[in-house]
Amino acid sequence: MSRLRSAVVKGKKGRLETVETTIRTRKKSKAPVKEEPTTSSFPPSLYHTFSDPAEVVFLRSHLLRWYDKDKRELPWRTLALTESDINIRTYAVWVSEIMLQQTQVATVKDYYNRWMKEVNQMWAGLGYYSRGRRLHEGAQKVVLELKGQMPQTVDDLLKQLPGVGRYTASAIGSIALGQVTGAVDGNVIRVLCRLRAIGADSSSPAVTEALWRLANLLVDPERSGDFNQAMMELGARVCTPKGPLCSQCPVQSHCRSYHRVHVKQEQSAKELLGKLDMPDIEDCMNSGTCSLCPSEPWDDQLGVQNFPRKPPKKAPRAERTLTCVVTRPGEAGGEEYLLVQRPNKGLLAGLWEFPSVLLQEDNEVKQKRALCEEVNRVLRSCFNEHLLQYVGEVVHIFSHIHQTYVVYSMRLKDRAVTQQTPTEKRQWLTRPGLQEAAVSTGLKKIVKLFDTADSLKDKNSKDGKRQKPEGLKHDRSQKTKKSRPTAADGGGRQLSLSSFFKTVKEESS
Known part of the structure; x- marks a missing residue:
């Protein structure tokens, strides 16, 4: 039995290396993407990844077919597809990603439309105000230091724009610039953890690096932006934190969590009928020592919601x-x-x-x-x-x-x-x-x-x-008077989009 397991592991490892080699080869034809740091915490077990190249291809196909048919029409998506100016397109995606941090899509849509139309101080009400300040700082940097040209690689987005981190740079890079890179936000974390039965603390370094590896492995090299948005859409509308709609999931056949629930249900049904030939539940061979396996036992009541696992919240001080x-x-x-x-x-x-x-x-x-x-x-x-x-x-x-x-x-x-x-x-x-x-x-x-x-x-x-x-x-009469807000009041106007992306000739002359 041990020899059989060893052969299986070696076979899966070989196929995984083939997939990774294919992805790296395809990436060479695109703009360079920052290499993710390696980590020794990546699990030796292949149970938590995709080792079959054919399965990766099928997952992409199933997900993108669903996305093309059922995706929501959102203003930043439309602009990303229709705007020919790469600077405006990149800026538009940047604004949407910053606004969407910790804020629901339904809330953002109206603010986004007004912001892109008027480009002024309209942030009050969205919360997390430091995002707006960093966005303004970044806009000033683009105009004054970068001559009106937006950064055009993931690396440059990370280095040159205040408040832009790993996810935001990857999202902008894939959606606006067509760079082949995965993007891992909260929705994608949930989808990937359920697809590959990753049950360790989802905020731990080992899980974080494993999820980024998975995202970079799965992303479609021909439609990287659409694929990343499809993963986010899936997490937001189908693979939700509570009450996930597994029957509507386009990648259900690839989901280890769903498979486990399905097998458990079959086992329970056969136990009631007195049948002994029950299906086995596939599990990680290194369960107990694997850095991605859950430390807590499976809860039948939770089903796929067993994944991802989060650390218990600390009581507010x-x-x-x-x-x-x-x-x-x-x-x-x-x-x-x-x-x-x-x-x-x-x-x-x-x-x-x-x-x-x-x-x-x-x-x-x-x-x-x-x-x-x-x-x-x-x-x-x-x-x-x-x-x-x-x-x-x-x-x-x-x-x-x-x-x-x-x-x-x-x-x-x-x-x-x-x-x-x-x-x-x-x-x-x-x-x-x-x-x-x-x-x-x-x-x-x-x-x-x-x-x-x-x-x-x-x-x-x-x-x-x-x-x-x-x-x-x-003096209540003051409420009826319209004072002219100063820059300190938060009422100063930003540049229009055309001015924003105009080359600063005076600086270069």
């Missing part, structure tokens, strides 16, 4: 942050709000917020003192913490942080004491400017709480129960 809504009289009436910009890296990178400090003390006096010191640092002033008025608390949940904002307000009566020159990290905004600025959902909740407290104090004052403290009432 609890944080409490002191934040202060600082206002001053506006030049044209109403009030202006003090905002500071967050660092360019980390949580909510580059967004604007009210002056804030992470809560370190439970003592209320120390809390107010620390917050007042932060306001004084930002304004280079020496205001007293007695100016702070408690407003309330706001809870906002991030994926990994349970954030509670303890909100105070400070109304400054004298505009002259805060007349410092605005900086890149500090600005005063009117209410319309605040609404148009790049701010987080948490800040919007703080403003809503601030307005609610303001309304309650207004009502108390009218009822005669208590006098409204000065400085909390907004």
